[in-house]
Amino acid sequence: MAHRLLSGIMTPTDTTQSTAAPFLSLEAVRKTYPGVVALDRFFMEVRPGEVIGLVGENGAGKSTLMKILGGVTRPDSGAVSVDGIAHDGLTVEQSIGSGIAFVHQELNLFDNLDVAANIFFGREPLRAGPLKLVDRAKLREMVAPLLKRVGANFSADTPVASLSLAQQQMVEIAKALSIRARLVILDEPTSSLPIAETEKLLDVIKGLKAEGISVIFISHRLHEVERVADRVVVLRDGTLAGTLPKERINHDEMVRLMIGRMLKVREKAGEATRAPGAVALSVDAIRTSTYPDRPVSLELRRGEILGLAGLVGSGRTELARVLFGIDERLAGSITQDGKPLNVASAADAVASGIFLVPEDRKLTGILLDLSIAENISLPNLPAHARRLLVSTNAELATAEKQKKNLGIKAPSVLTRTGTLSGGNQQKVVLAKWLAMNPKVMILDEPTRGIDIGAKAEIYQLMRGLADAGVAVLMISSDMEEVIGVSDRIAVMHEGQISGILDKQDFSQENVLLLAVGKKPKLAQLAGGAL
Amino acid sequence: MSKKDLGLLILILVVGAVVTAINPRFLLPINLANTSNLIGLFGILSIGQAFVIITGGIELSVGSLIALLGTLFIDFIAVRGMEWPLAFVLILVLGAIIGLAHGWLITRLKLQPFVVTLCGLLIYRGVARFYTADGTAGFAFGQNFPTLEFLTAGRSYGVPNSFIALIVIAIVMWVVLHRSVFGRYLYAIGKNEEAAKYSGIRTGRVVTSAYVICGVLTALSAIYFAMYTRSISPASHGQFYELYAIAAAVLGGFSLRGGEGSLVGVILGTVLLQELQNLVNLLGIPSSLNFAVMGGVILIGVLVDQQWGVFRARRRMIEATRQNVAGAPAE
Numbered sequence: 001m002a003h004r005l006l007s008g009i010m011t012p013t014d015t016t017q018s019t020a021a022p023f024l025s026l027e028a029v030r031k032t033y034p035g036v037v038a039l040d041r042f043f044m045e046v047r048p049g050e051v052i053g054l055v056g057e058n059g060a061g062k063s064t065l066m067k068i069l070g071g072v073t074r075p076d077s078g079a080v081s082v083d084g085i086a087h088d089g090l091t092v093e094q095s096i097g098s099g100i101a102f103v104h105q106e107l108n109l110f111d112n113l114d115v116a117a118n119i120f121f122g123r124e125p126l127r128a129g130p131l132k133l134v135d136r137a138k139l140r141e142m143v144a145p146l147l148k149r150v151g152a153n154f155s156a157d158t159p160v161a162s163l164s165l166a167q168q169q170m171v172e173i174a175k176a177l178s179i180r181a182r183l184v185i186l187d188e189p190t191s192s193l194p195i196a197e198t199e200k201l202l203d204v205i206k207g208l209k210a211e212g213i214s215v216i217f218i219s220h221r222l223h224e225v226e227r228v229a230d231r232v233v234v235l236r237d238g239t240l241a242g243t244l245p246k247e248r249i250n251h252d253e254m255v256r257l258m259i260g261r262m263l264k265v266r267e268k269a270g271e272a273t274r275a276p277g278a279v280a281l282s283v284d285a286i287r288t289s290t291y292p293d294r295p296v297s298l299e300l301r302r303g304e305i306l307g308l309a310g311l312v313g314s315g316r317t318e319l320a321r322v323l324f325g326i327d328e329r330l331a332g333s334i335t336q337d338g339k340p341l342n343v344a345s346a347a348d349a350v351a352s353g354i355f356l357v358p359e360d361r362k363l364t365g366i367l368l369d370l371s372i373a374e375n376i377s378l379p380n381l382p383a384h385a386r387r388l389l390v391s392t393n394a395e396l397a398t399a400e401k402q403k404k405n406l407g408i409k410a411p412s413v414l415t416r417t418g419t420l421s422g423g424n425q426q427k428v429v430l431a432k433w434l435a436m437n438p439k440v441m442i443l444d445e446p447t448r449g450i451d452i453g454a455k456a457e458i459y460q461l462m463r464g465l466a467d468a469g470v471a472v473l474m475i476s477s478d479m480e481e482v483i484g485v486s487d488r489i490a491v492m493h494e495g496q497i498s499g500i501l502d503k504q505d506f507s508q509e510n511v512l513l514l515a516v517g518k519k520p521k522l523a524q525l526a527g528g529a530l
Numbered sequence: 531m532s533k534k535d536l537g538l539l540i541l542i543l544v545v546g547a548v549v550t551a552i553n554p555r556f557l558l559p560i561n562l563a564n565t566s567n568l569i570g571l572f573g574i575l576s577i578g579q580a581f582v583i584i585t586g587g588i589e590l591s592v593g594s595l596i597a598l599l600g601t602l603f604i605d606f607i608a609v610r611g612m613e614w615p616l617a618f619v620l621i622l623v624l625g626a627i628i629g630l631a632h633g634w635l636i637t638r639l640k641l642q643p644f645v646v647t648l649c650g651l652l653i654y655r656g657v658a659r660f661y662t663a664d665g666t667a668g669f670a671f672g673q674n675f676p677t678l679e680f681l682t683a684g685r686s687y688g689v690p691n692s693f694i695a696l697i698v699i700a701i702v703m704w705v706v707l708h709r710s711v712f713g714r715y716l717y718a719i720g721k722n723e724e725a726a727k728y729s730g731i732r733t734g735r736v737v738t739s740a741y742v743i744c745g746v747l748t749a750l751s752a753i754y755f756a757m758y759t760r761s762i763s764p765a766s767h768g769q770f771y772e773l774y775a776i777a778a779a780v781l782g783g784f785s786l787r788g789g790e791g792s793l794v795g796v797i798l799g800t801v802l803l804q805e806l807q808n809l810v811n812l813l814g815i816p817s818s819l820n821f822a823v824m825g826g827v828i829l830i831g832v833l834v835d836q837q838w839g840v841f842r843a844r845r846r847m848i849e850a851t852r853q854n855v856a857g858a859p860a861e
């Protein structure tokens with residue numbers, strides 16, 4: 001509530017620069033990846049000293065846009081103009097040369113070095129002489145004005161490790177200023193900042209604007225966008241859903257533009273064929289190490305798909321890791337089928353029929369160097385062995401069966417999983433658990449980086465599991481997916497379940513509202529307990 | 531047998547042929563018997579090392595452990611009058627306990643294998659020297675243990691029993707590494723410990739077991755070395771043996787990052803190393819150059835292997851690109 005009050009008072013006064021010639025403009029930009037149109041018919045202009053809010057759901061095309069601006073990828077068609085000169089696409093050198101600087105969500109700082117060394121890393125002023133020693137005095141002299149411009153309250157020789165996240169972002173911005181940036185792109189800068197720190201960052205953005213530097217501010221936190229942006233660009237499914245001028249920027253308008261696609265996922269996934277059964281897994285006031293002061297309680301029923309939505313960093317993956325025994329549970333209890341359950345390791349979870357399809361497929365989901373068959377049998381190897389010796393026949397038989405059931409496209413089950421496409425790799429992860437009769441299946445972003453065809457197959461698999469009486473917990477940041485696949489949706493906000501939505505209250509708006517910690521608009525007062 | 535192993539075998543035969551051509555004494559039974567005895571002794575401890583390296587770890591305390599356990603073994607049977615079978619078992623148990631301690635420090639307390647076993651290297655050497663007051667552990671004149679001596683330093687049909695022991699152990703450990711559930715776990719952990727954990731494998735236990743196996747095999751070879759030398763001065767006995775073992779594994783195609791290597795490979799690696807030692811002796815190369823020859827050969831071997839890998843990867847990529855251009859994509 002404090003935000004709304006503040007945002008009323010602190011209205012930026014200056015919007016006159018909008019008539020200046022654009023520094024950067026994108027015209028009819030299109031970019032496709034195999035099976036996906038990431039960006040299509042996209043137009044955008046950035047004028048000097050303008051703060052543009054860029055909003056859109058996960059997967060709407062924001063990161064593709066960033067890659068094009070950073071020169072990491074080239075658009076398939078369309079033009080990127082800098083200072084009125086059109087290019088087919090930028091190279092990394094052109095991007096840097098034109099003064100485009102990025103401040104990423106994951107900061108690229110050396111936390112073992114001090115602030116000054118980070119800002120001028122690789123460009124340190126040197127002392128005369130053959131030893132090429134760093135001229136510390138000169139360096140400090142150069143850094144001081146930069147720090148002043150970003151309003152830093154720390155000195156140049158502070159080790160980066162001892163700075164707060166917002167302060168580290170200031171260092172990144174100072175770094176951008178040091179290369180005479182004309183456009184600073186902030187990618188979700190506030191997503192992991194506490195409120196007081198966010199205020200500081202928003203002030204820095206206003207300072208940049210006052211110096212005539214343009215800013216693209218990407219954020220899920222709409223009220224922050226509301227406060228600093230001169231214009232809001234909304235992306236949806238890779239296309240420009242709309243641009244809001246200053247006077248029309250408000251929360252409801254942005255949400256309206258972000259939503260809009262008819263829900264087709266539901267058709268692909270199918271409806272539940274039976275009512276949810278008994279409680280399979282009950283989580284009572286457990287605490288994770290990331291949010292040690294936030295207890296989480298949740299009930300997961302047999303035969304249902306419970307969607308777990310929330311912003312990145314809201315504690316969903318941490319919850320999954322605790323349930324699967326990877327992370328330590330700090331407090332609280334877990335009950336499975338009415339009996340207390342102690343999962344001290346992933347092996348314990350697997351023994352109890354609780355399986356996890358992790359978020360990071362290549363690092364934790366499968367072993368890329370092993371074959372499909374070896375990956376599938378790995379969690380259940382003793383069942384494929386006689387007197388502790390692996391039976392290759394049993395192993396191959398299981399793998400062949402799963403390959404057929406899931407439609408894994410590969411020359412044979414002896415193919416190395418590293419050579420498969422993302423969708424097929426994900427099917428291998430699923431196959432290893434399906435071969436073992438799951439009771440509780442936790443899927444963390446199960447369709448991330450997967451083409452549309454394979455997505456639909458994975459939805460059907462999840463539905464099939466639920467229909468067979470498995471309790472399915474699906475973590476997803478894809479709004480369509482959460483709404484289209486789930487039977488109930490639990491939303492997390494900063495480490496806690498902020499609400500649970502029943503089917504009649506499913507809407508993107510409600511999920512978004514809960515995800516940012518606000519109250520949803522419920523159809524009935526009784527529905528959706530908080 | 532993989533292509534890599536086959537290449538190594540050919541190299542061993544070629545080197546053997548060249549040495550024979552220059553100095554035919556290479557093929558004398560006495561020379562072959564001596565060399566195979568050494569292969570047996572070093573082979574046993576190299577297999578232990580191989581199990582640790584497969585998990586991506588390293589065991590640096592092998593040499594010191596051989597000094598300490600060898601000293602203790604001789605002390606038990608020669609000075610304290612313990613029955614040798616009991617001493618034998620006791621030493622193996624000690625080796626297992628030390629392996630267990632290393633595994634525990636590495637998996638539970640999350641210390642780096644290099645650090646843990648480096649400390650072991652220093653500690654066990656120090657303890658061994660203290661135990662004998664920097665003296666020499668040996669048998670008194672006329673002390674005999676016929677059965678033990680036959681099993682460790684004796685020969686059957688001209689073949690050293692230590693070599694036979696290695697063959698038996700190698701066969702057993704081949705099955706363990708390449709056919710058992712445990713062996714599969716070892717490889718999985720070596721390739722990607724996180725993913726193995728996420729597949730429900732108790733990675734800590736598996737890794738600890740690898741160190742225990744290494745400890746037991748090291749203890750066994752300690753007994754063999756003790757009976758071979760019959761007297762031990764703990765300050766120098768077994769020095770650098772861990773490096774022989776690591777070198778054998780690397781020559782045999784093991785990656786120090788883990789997850790790669792075969793039992794046949796480490797045995798062939800040991801054979802090649804001992805052949806090189808023998809070559810230095812037979813060809814009249816100053817024995818001071820011993821280590822330099824070994825180092826040079828390992829470096830060349832690893833270099834060839836790595837370049838061959840790069841070449842193959844490039845060829846595979848060109849092949850894949852060609853296929854993609856020619857036909858529809860795989861999906």
